[in-house]
Amino acid sequence: MKSTVLEDLDRRGLIFQITHDELDETLQDSQTLYCGFDPTADSLHAGSLLLLMGLANFRRHGHKPVALVGGATGLIGDPTGKSDERVLLTDDILTQNADALGIQIRTILDRAMGMHTQSLVSTKGTDIPIVNNADWMKPWSFIDFLRDVGKHFRVNAMMQKDSVKSRLNEREQGISYTEFSYMLIQAYDFYHLLENEGCVLQIGGSDQWGNITAGTDLIRRRTSKSAYGLTFPLLMTADGKKMGKTESGALWLDANKTKPYVFYQYWVGRDDSQVVDLLKKFTFISVDEIDEMAKADNRGELQRRLAYELTWLVHGKDVADTVVAASKMLFGAPIENLSDEDLASLFADVPSTQIKREDLENGIGLLQLFSDTGLQKSNGAARRLVEQGGAYINNNRISDTDRVVTMDDLASESMLVLRAGKKKYHLISVS
Numbered sequence: 001m002k003s004t005v006l007e008d009l010d011r012r013g014l015i016f017q018i019t020h021d022e023l024d025e026t027l028q029d030s031q032t033l034y035c036g037f038d039p040t041a042d043s044l045h046a047g048s049l050l051l052l053m054g055l056a057n058f059r060r061h062g063h064k065p066v067a068l069v070g071g072a073t074g075l076i077g078d079p080t081g082k083s084d085e086r087v088l089l090t091d092d093i094l095t096q097n098a099d100a101l102g103i104q105i106r107t108i109l110d111r112a113m114g115m116h117t118q119s120l121v122s123t124k125g126t127d128i129p130i131v132n133n134a135d136w137m138k139p140w141s142f143i144d145f146l147r148d149v150g151k152h153f154r155v156n157a158m159m160q161k162d163s164v165k166s167r168l169n170e171r172e173q174g175i176s177y178t179e180f181s182y183m184l185i186q187a188y189d190f191y192h193l194l195e196n197e198g199c200v201l202q203i204g205g206s207d208q209w210g211n212i213t214a215g216t217d218l219i220r221r222r223t224s225k226s227a228y229g230l231t232f233p234l235l236m237t238a239d240g241k242k243m244g245k246t247e248s249g250a251l252w253l254d255a256n257k258t259k260p261y262v263f264y265q266y267w268v269g270r271d272d273s274q275v276v277d278l279l280k281k282f283t284f285i286s287v288d289e290i291d292e293m294a295k296a297d298n299r300g301e302l303q304r305r306l307a308y309e310l311t312w313l314v315h316g317k318d319v320a321d322t323v324v325a326a327s328k329m330l331f332g333a334p335i336e337n338l339s340d341e342d343l344a345s346l347f348a349d350v351p352s353t354q355i356k357r358e359d360l361e362n363g364i365g366l367l368q369l370f371s372d373t374g375l376q377k378s379n380g381a382a383r384r385l386v387e388q389g390g391a392y393i394n395n396n397r398i399s400d401t402d403r404v405v406t407m408d409d410l411a412s413e414s415m416l417v418l419r420a421g422k423k424k425y426h427l428i429s430v431s
Helices: 004-011 046-060 091-112 142-148 162-169 182-197 206-222 260-268 272-282 287-295 301-315 317-331 340-346 357-362 366-372 379-387
Strands: 032-037 064-069 130-132 199-205 228-232 352-355 391-393 415-420 424-430
Touching: 004 046, 032 046, 032 182, 046 064, 046 091, 046 199, 046 228, 046 272, 064 091, 064 182, 091 130, 091 301, 162 206, 182 199, 182 206, 199 206, 206 228, 260 301, 260 317, 260 340, 272 287, 272 301, 287 301, 301 317, 317 340, 340 415, 340 424, 352 357, 366 379, 366 391, 366 415, 379 391
Parallel strands: 032 064, 032 199, 064 130, 199 228, 352 424
Antiparallel strands: 391 415, 415 424
């Protein structure tokens, strides 16, 4: 390809569809592009990461990204990928969500410019514009919108779009006129941003193809200007689930919704068959370096690198370094210098017991504690464990069978960790 950004995206497997071959030549010069984000929550989740990577890659190649937060479309609800009608949020909640997403998007995209910075353009002093389509959609009257925008759309063509067709085929649910009209608003967003921000390209997930092409069609009908669309592939896990979905729900990018330790461990758990592909799509490490890394037979190393890079991008390098250090505690490193919150997140899947503060202040025999928590069946079994070198407090081996556990053994403000053998942990918290 002629343009460096499309060449890079193509090598990383990030291109699914392009509306026009002429886009390659157009992108040889710096262009403005945009991507839309849905403010149905006050944080993005892992499903949005590929879109952020797309904007970041374009920016790193000298192009000018714009992020759109859909304060207007959020009031409607995109039917794409949905089997049920969305619960409509209030204007106030959507405004709060949009503001929170704007900060999150800008923080992550700015951080992306400092990662693996070889051969990058300078963006010093330039902020990514964050726009809200409520600003230009709300002034419209319904009649004016139908006259000026609706007349350019044919219902039979709209019904052939996958997002609409899939809902029409589900006869019990169907699709409301509210959701049916979503496509017109997103199409007008593209037209508005072309006219006011100079956006010639809209990017999105492959499920947005119908909405994106609706925008290019509207622009073609209303102007003589060129506009393009590009989509990324939707990512699934090895067992066919949407990437970023966990048993407890979405994998959020907000540290208050999904703890950085949980976020990191999710990516560590990716399947061997997918990790090289994920490294290319979700990091800024060069493709050649990733291919070299893949040749080495270091089991789990690629997953840990993927998890570190993504935690760095989303939460910052200091947090990523802390998470890596803490994760080593799961494999025997001394457990220290953590807060209660961090320790609880790290050992979220470990059985736990709460004890009274006064009991720990007075001291509890180690054998009794191992027995009371169920790590050992009896004091005698706990004694044998200690004598055989298999008893640990905060991953420090204990060899004294008369050892008394006190407040001095806390690894955080009010927690400590017992371990029996190599992998059997138990979290103790003080009330």
